[in-house]
Every structure is written in C-alpha cells, then in structure tokens.
Amino acid sequence: MKFTKQIPKFLAASHLGSLGRQLRFAGFDCLIMEENSTNPDSPTLPLEEGRYFLTRSCRSFPKKLEKQTLRLRSTNLEEQMLETAMNIELRETFAPYTRCTLCNIPLKKISPDEAKSLLPDRIFFTHSDFRRCPTCQRIYWKGDHYNRMMKRWKYIFEEISKGGENQLDFSEKAR
Numbered sequence: 001m002k003f004t005k006q007i008p009k010f011l012a013a014s015h016l017g018s019l020g021r022q023l024r025f026a027g028f029d030c031l032i033m034e035e036n037s038t039n040p041d042s043p044t045l046p047l048e049e050g051r052y053f054l055t056r057s058c059r060s061f062p063k064k065l066e067k068q069t070l071r072l073r074s075t076n077l078e079e080q081m082l083e084t085a086m087n088i089e090l091r092e093t094f095a096p097y098t099r100c101t102l103c104n105i106p107l108k109k110i111s112p113d114e115a116k117s118l119l120p121d122r123i124f125f126t127h128s129d130f131r132r133c134p135t136c137q138r139i140y141w142k143g144d145h146y147n148r149m150m151k152r153w154k155y156i157f158e159e160i161s162k163g164g165e166n167q168l169d170f171s172e173k174a175r
C-alpha cells in the first residue's frame with residue numbers, strides 16, 4: 001500500500017496516541033481518538049474529512065474506510081513512525097515545530113519581548129524562535145525535547161532513503 005496525497009491528515013486510534021503526537025510535532029493534522037470513544041472500531045471522520053485512519057486493530061472495516069486505513073504492526077513508537085512514513089509520503093510536507101502536540105492547533109510566533117516576560121531567563125537567553133499554542137497557551141522553544149523529536153524523524157527519513165520499502169520487515173523484527 002502506498003498513499004500519495006498533498007498534505008496528509010490523520011485520525012489515530014487511541015492506542016496510537018504517542019504516534020499521533022509525533023505526527024503533530026512533524027506538522028501534520030492528527031486527531032487522536034478518545035480512550036473511551038463509544039464506537040472506536042468504526043470511525044467516520046476518515047471518510048468525512050479525508051483522513052488516514054491509523055490503527056493496530058485487526059478488525060475489518062467497510063470497504064471505503066478500509067482504503068483510508070493504515071494498519072500498523074509494531075508496538076514500538078519509532079517503528080510505527082517508520083511504518084507510517086513508508087506508506088504515506090511525509091517528507092515533502094514535513095513541517096516540524098508548527099503545531100501544538102497537545103491540541104493539534106497551529107502554533108503562532110511570539111515576539112522576543114513577550115517571550116521574555118513569560119519565560120525564565122535561562123530559557124529566554126539561550127533560545128530563539130518562541131511559539132505559542134493559541135488554545136492551551138503552552139510556549140514552545142527548540143530545546144532538548146525539540147532536538148529529540150527531530151533526531152527521531154531524521155532517523156526515520158534516513159532509514160527510508162537507504163532501506164527502501166522491502167528491506168524492513170516488522171513482522172520479522174517483532175518476533
């Protein structure tokens with residue numbers, strides 16, 4: 001299965017919340033299903049909004065939904081990222097540091113003056129390019145967390161470039 005679309009959007013099953021937050025960090029619009037969603041096995045959003053549905057469930061869905069479903073095999077986060085990126089083109093539209101990982105809302109830049117008034121000096125004076133989520137008001141800067149996330153994605157994209165799709169077999173790896 002190989003999907004190609006402009007900027008992919010996602011709906012992640014509740015058991016793929018970490019993956020969903022990684023995708024948000026990478027700039028993608030990714031909704032994450034509620035833990036106790038009343039009908040978690042037959043989501044309608046993918047069809048309504050043209051989202052890819054990410055799940056580890058083996059349940060089969062109606063044909064239309066099936067077409068937009070990517071079933072992940074691994075329970076490991078990095079492998080899940082890799083599985084996703086192997087099946088859906090993410091590199092071309094990768095836009096890290098543009099979306100709140102908690103709210104799925106695009107971040108807004110804030111001025112240095114504003115950042116200075118809101119952040120401890122040790123953060124303000126050692127970083128630049130501060131952004132804020134207009135919903136939860138959380139402030140972002142390119143610190144350790146950012147670096148860790150970037151490193152992960154870089155690794156994923158490198159694996160894809162050198163590995164190709166057929167060299168990585170998660171089912172083998174999982175055994």
Ligand SMILES: [Zn+2]
Nearest residue numbers: 100103133136
């Ligand atoms: Zn937020």
